[in-house]
Amino acid sequence: MAMEMRLPVARKPLSERLGRDTKKHLVVPGDTITTDTGFMRYIGEVGDIVVGRITERRRSAEDELAMRGFLQEGDLISAEVQAVFSDGAVSLHTRSLKYGKLGQGVLVQVSPSLVKRQKTHFHDLPCGASVILGNNGFLWIYPTPEHKEEEAGGFTANLEPVSLADREVISRLRNCIVSLVTQRMMLYDTSILYCYEASLPHQIKDILKPEIMEEIVMETRQRLLEQEG
């Protein structure tokens, strides 16, 4: 059994941690600070992939007969944005076998502005698990299905126990994503993979300790800079 108690440490401001010069910008009332909508709630665009949880559903007669067998309240689905309404509501479709109900796995909720826009949001990582990076900030980590026909979709969930090795990979990925988010790094397949590889020397539950988290993310940041340069 492990128990660790510590005294709190003052957080250093982000600009100091990254070594950028800290010019203090003084503002007065009436100034516009930013027009970037990244930090606000998720605003959908057509073609975005989202992961969502069913909270409420329409109760018409045909709905009861048809859909309740497949989808219940509380279920997670992956879908694509079909249309955006003027009030911000989005309409989704699952008209492809790669979308649909999600089976066993782990959901991580992050700020939507941290998910990088890429060509594809479904990734099969070489470490042995797959992720869906929803543009709305909902990330789904799940064991890679063995057969190509059983995609993360369709409407029947597989409830067989997941092997211990897969679980370790999934837990490690989840902790790596949480540490990247704490350090405000953009999330995409390469950054998550580099962070996973940097975390391998440590135990899974140690990744969330503040000093180890900083070390791992620092290494990830360096590797990403080297790769770009």
Place this chain on the structure above:
Amino acid sequence: MASVALSEAEKVYIMHGVQEDLRVDGRGCEDYRCVEVETDVVSNTSGSARVKLGHTDILVGVKAEMGTPKLEKPNEGYLEFFVDCSANATPDFEGRGGDDLGTEIANTLYRIFNNKSSVDLKTLCISPREHCWVLYVDVLLLECDGNLFDAISIAVKAALFNTRIPRVRVLEDEEGSKDIELSDDPYDCIRLSVENVPCIVTLCKIGCRHVVDATLQEEACSLASLLVSVTSKGVVTCLRKVGKGSLDPESIFEMMETSKRVGKVLHASLQSILHKEESLGPKRQKVGFLG
């Protein structure tokens, strides 16, 4: 209690993980998340503490005021608990939503302190039948991420450790009227011994195993939990079962043994961190809420 919605497949994943002693964040069934403790965070209280257990954030303030002893216990002071579930913690607590949970937690705190050995109440007596110290313990829930009872009991113990009650003298003159004199030195105070103050260990039953320090998702998969109040010597002072599921007597026995083991380590870590913080002295850098 605040809860999250989970799909069936997610619950199955969590339950199978617990059977194999590998939870979603990589912990074992008896591992706690990282705990941060800081005392003396609120300046106009007699004692205060803030505890962060994962994302669960609790603030406790203790105020010592003079009052009259209770009729049945004329030589003792007493403690009063009040728990405020702030609407900041989760949207469920908006308006009066948090009141039920607050009353439940306050009643649990009254139960675990309702015995002779937890706090020596005789030290709180000033003059029998007339004056005594009443400690008002206020608990504020700032953020809720599962395992509220454990975090609250740790914070209450830390706040009581930090409490400084001014030393008073009772002067009696010839006519028999009494006068209470406060000591001139602001640092002359009495402190409570918190050696026997118990802490709560919550054990949630998931499948056929039980876990310590459950997150909100794990609490949603558990049908029955046991709240065990344990002292630093491993003595169980109070036991309470929550949840709509049922528990086997054998499971209850196993869970009690686990809680005694876990409780001893919890108390030892808390004692050492509180002494470490005190040894840093009054010049230590306080982090508080702006850090």
